[in-house]
Amino acid sequence: VVEIDGRTWEPRVLRYIVSEDCGRMINPRVVEGQIAGGVVQGLGGVLLENFVYDGDGNPVTTTFMDYLLPTATEVPDLEIGHIVTEATSNPGGFKGMGEGGAIGSHAAVANAVADALAHLGVTVTTTPLGPSHIFELVEAARS
């Protein structure tokens, strides 16, 4: 669930719910850590991270002061649900895991931003979606 300030265009993730099925969990804390890491990659990729190059092709986001990664304050409490359907193809009932958080989160976050802006006639086709990017999308839709 993403909320966007309708005047400053700051996006904020209010709620993030993710569920996965990795069969029998050997260590649930490791499973949740993997999911959290993947989700945060998606949050960062959509809302913050951006490789920027100047007109001559030189990278200009060469430090972590310019290339913005999500930190603890940018990540909402993640609500994680576990569905356990044990695999029958191995004795332990295990399945792979670790990508579930990362694969869904980019699309989920970008689609949530797009949905929050849809009533303004905005079509979101690129990321990142920081406040200035959203402002430009809204301005373009209005004109």
Place this chain on the structure above:
Amino acid sequence: MKPAPFEYDAPTTLAEAVELTNSLEDAKVLAGGQSLLPILALRLSRFDHLIDLGRIGELIGIERANGTVTVRAMSTQADIGASAVVATGVPLLAKATPFIGHFQIRNRGTLGGSLAHADPSAEYPAVAVALDATLEVAGPSGSRRIPASDFFEATFMTAAAEGEILTAVHFPVWAGATGFAVEEVARRHGDFALVGVMAGVRLEAGKVAHAGVALFGVGGRPHRATAAEAALVGSAAPVSDLAEIGQLAVGDLDPPDDIHASGAYRRQIGAVLVERALHTAIQEAISHG
């Protein structure tokens, strides 16, 4: 990366620091290290000598006397945030402090360092401008005072001359029915603002008697919104046309583009933030009235 090698001096008196600053070749004053140390570590700059002001007792402390709160330059942002004298005498300075970096940074960063560095996106320079603070600098020929409105000249450029050290900042205490507010938009908590606003108002008999509004992140130095202030003074509180006042505040602004936000974004959101900050400040002033 690590900084290029430098000689480190840690004088214990201001006189000694001024002497070192003026006698050593290629020396830079270290006032906490919030900005200077990353600059050195990234090798954006290098100096042969660093003169650490952190051990000079006379540069630390916060006092209130005769309607003025004096914050000495090496008071840390953490000290300022925790000071009862600041909270009651200069509420805007207290309110701005949590927006600076994170608490680990505020344990090192100082008021003087922030003002002397003069980053146009920083909070404290805009507080000093909005409140008409006076900055005191010391050099080989003694000390002098510079109004905040004259101190900030351009990005990283101030009216302090080569060899002068910022020693203290004098903030006038706004008495009576006053309210203050900070608004800013940053990409992440603790990042430099894309655009921000410091606002203060004082009411008399239900009308705005005095207003101080400064925007930051919109150019080379804090922008004092004098047209907006003039329009506010005399208005009955609560003020109904704050959106127009917000537009007045950005009227002559042409903020720069950078990788985080366009100038057009900074300008438009600056107006929104002025409106919001003034709304909050006026509500607070009414509740104090």
